[in-house]
Amino acid sequence: MGACGNIPIFKDGLGCRPCFKIKCNKPAECSSKPMVVHITDMNYEPIAVYHFDLAGTAFSAIAKKDEEEKPCKAGIVDMQFRRVKCKYGSKITFHLEKGCNPNYLALLVKYVDGDGDIVVVDVKEKGSDTCEPLKHSWGAIWRKDSDKLLKGPLTVRLIAEGGTNTIYDDVIPAN
Template sequence: MTKPPLRRSRRRSAARARADAAADPSVPPTNTARRCTALHHLLTLTHKSQQTRSTRSIWVPSPTSLRRPSWRRWSPAARASPRCRRAPTSPPTTTTSGSQPRPPGGACGIKDVNLAPYNGMIACGNVPIFKDGKGCGSCYEIKCQKPPPCSDKPITIFITDKNYEPIAPYHIDLSGTAFGAMATPGKEQTLRSFGELELQFRRVRCKYAPGTKITFHVEKGSNPNYLAVLVKFVSDDGDVVQMDIQESKSPAWIPLTLSWGAIWRWDGAKPLKGPFSIRVTSESGKKLIAKDVIPANWKADTVYTSNVQF
């Protein structure tokens, strides 16, 4: 029995397709030739774009590179730039379903960061620092050794905003106040003019002035069927990974959902009745209960200060 003749492949090589097209312009290019031409065009554009941005390296994150910053130990892999604003004024944007539009206040929702206790010493963090809002309020010590205006003395900053631009595994945008604070006296503006620089950083415990308590802000638009609460001034870990609420006449704790930034929310068909207690859980697993911190006659867009602190 004779073997059937081998069929020639319908796909021609890219080189042959390009040669045919060049020899006879009337011959339409094959799919392979189109793909290769498009790929060549893409590589050309990429090369040109890299040439135009030669002063900034683009970092592509991988699952193993998004590690949590170290506590206590200095990490030398961060880049900093003076672009995090002290008083963000970005217009409101619509968030995911169930949450209200975001008002001005940065990606954490914290306003008046130029006032105490932040005093403008704030920063925007990238993915492993901001952590989709669960890094809001965390504290870092940072310092720079070069260029010469750097003082090599550590300063403490608070994370109140985000910047997910892929520049480095760890990228921190500082406020002008914080960036200048890394300089030797009188060289603040000189250091800011460098734009970007390498720095060392490490996670530290947040410390506030004596008497500072955890504070809650009931957001605009809140009502008995929708409650959104911002948490700030959290000492120690600084950030919050879970919040729960309890009605005064119920023993059950109702888990809140992270809405965005440092704002946690609850929405349901059954209206809530105050006063409310709030349970705060920090990143290290510590819990605190602010008993009846939100009164029965609570109002939206109002600040309520607890009597607890980590």
């Protein structure tokens, strides 16, 4: 159930991943049952102060049974929404982006459970006591440009805006 969020929701990419519970109020074909959507991209249309652009499956899911196409045809629908904790289970994924090497690390972080946007990502080499901070690149990608060669395995630490500090030991292997 993906959705794009506008500027205050997507937050220049820091808001990529969060979950929102939404409920459609109008038109009459809306089911008024709440559902959770995951923000996956930016929407640049200045339609409202807060704006969600729902994927087709999410748009259909807000409708009453047998009226799935009507809200979609309406185009703009009134909704209530609130931020909720994401519940992906144990699916967290770390993906090294194309072009990574011992001097450049670009890490995509996906499926993070929890209490808010990721605001800090650090890596630590095996046997080191020092965490190396990564810079937010864009979307859910964090990067490190380094004169010093990074050697795996690397441990990743994530800090969420709500303060949750989670460590994933040796998730990036050597080589």
